[in-house]
Amino acid sequence: MPVNKCRGPVLGTGTAALALAFSALLLAAPDAAAEPVDFGKGGGTEQKGGGDATGIYAAARIQYSGSVTKDGSTGNVAPADVNWTPPPCWYAPYLGAKDFKKKMSEDLERQLNTPGMGGTAGSALGQTKRHYEDEFGWDGSPGYKDYNVENDGKGMFWAGVENPNEPDYLKRTSCTDLPFWVENGEAPPARYEEAIKPEMLAALAYQHMQLPDTKVTLAPEAETKVNLPTWAWLDKAVFDEVQATAAINVPGFNIQATTTAKPVALKLEPGTKDAETYPASGECVINADGSIGEPYAKGKGDETPPCGLKYLRSSGNGTYKLQATITWDIAWTGTGGTGGDLPNGTFGSEQAVTVQEIQAVNR
Numbered sequence: 001m002p003v004n005k006c007r008g009p010v011l012g013t014g015t016a017a018l019a020l021a022f023s024a025l026l027l028a029a030p031d032a033a034a035e036p037v038d039f040g041k042g043g044g045t046e047q048k049g050g051g052d053a054t055g056i057y058a059a060a061r062i063q064y065s066g067s068v069t070k071d072g073s074t075g076n077v078a079p080a081d082v083n084w085t086p087p088p089c090w091y092a093p094y095l096g097a098k099d100f101k102k103k104m105s106e107d108l109e110r111q112l113n114t115p116g117m118g119g120t121a122g123s124a125l126g127q128t129k130r131h132y133e134d135e136f137g138w139d140g141s142p143g144y145k146d147y148n149v150e151n152d153g154k155g156m157f158w159a160g161v162e163n164p165n166e167p168d169y170l171k172r173t174s175c176t177d178l179p180f181w182v183e184n185g186e187a188p189p190a191r192y193e194e195a196i197k198p199e200m201l202a203a204l205a206y207q208h209m210q211l212p213d214t215k216v217t218l219a220p221e222a223e224t225k226v227n228l229p230t231w232a233w234l235d236k237a238v239f240d241e242v243q244a245t246a247a248i249n250v251p252g253f254n255i256q257a258t259t260t261a262k263p264v265a266l267k268l269e270p271g272t273k274d275a276e277t278y279p280a281s282g283e284c285v286i287n288a289d290g291s292i293g294e295p296y297a298k299g300k301g302d303e304t305p306p307c308g309l310k311y312l313r314s315s316g317n318g319t320y321k322l323q324a325t326i327t328w329d330i331a332w333t334g335t336g337g338t339g340g341d342l343p344n345g346t347f348g349s350e351q352a353v354t355v356q357e358i359q360a361v362n363r
Helices: 016-028 097-112 119-133 146-151 198-208
Strands: 063-066 089-095 155-162 180-183 217-219 223-225 230-234 242-250 253-269 275-278 283-285 308-311 320-334 338-356
Touching: 063 198, 089 097, 089 242, 097 119, 097 146, 097 155, 119 146, 146 155, 146 180, 198 242, 198 253, 198 320, 198 338, 230 253, 253 338
Parallel strands: 223 338
Antiparallel strands: 063 242, 089 155, 155 180, 217 230, 230 308, 242 253, 253 283, 253 320, 275 308, 320 338
């Protein structure tokens, strides 16, 4: 995912100082009232905003559904590619023209009338006001007349949104361009590389995805013997593909992406060096029917399990922490026939295994 770079023309010729002024407006807003589009936290998050009698829509939020977290936090899947990250910020629909005028003009007036406001910050605020009221613009960014209210209902102003789960502050706050107008049914200008798109929604769905606990079935279960092969398996009925969807739906702009995770391998780590795994790599591949490993059945005591392990030393008065990690193949499909692959994900859990010595019987 591309990381937004703050655009930096000088005051009077570009957006840097104006973006600074807009950032000041957001930071100064009481209770963060001027935050752009809602972060869309949590599974099943509903769209908020809507319209009045004129049909003017105020805001949109990303809606998450499927196997996703309920509180807006990141899910439990870890990308195998440590260099891959979801978007730290993006541009998305914010307000209709009339609502934007009301909000922006009030914030601008409040800041311009703040005692001591002057210098570069005051000039930037003044230019921001001219940009939306008096058609003041620059290369690639034409100004607006009276906040474009003559086109109210025909589009929306878009604004930057922070990804609250991005730990890097500079990346999270790097979508600093001033809000810009997008007509209904039209794509945002190409220069806004961080404008929300299906592949970005797919990455956000990935970030919020919840995978099931990786608890394998063992035989013997929980308690085994030294040098006794322990069988391990996962049934397809218990462990199948997982899907998470992220969507934005507002008048004139509706996109979504569904991210699908399919289990492809199980890795067993016994929790001690005094053990062997089957196969030797500890990697148990998925079977044709979607299961992993093979259930133990009576009469197989002398056979080598296709997936399992053997402990060579007793756990004494404690237990070994068996780590079972699933590798997930992750792909996505989205609006307009878009789709592709995302980095494989992993998720594992620990199981306590007691290993006892085989007691010899003297006759």
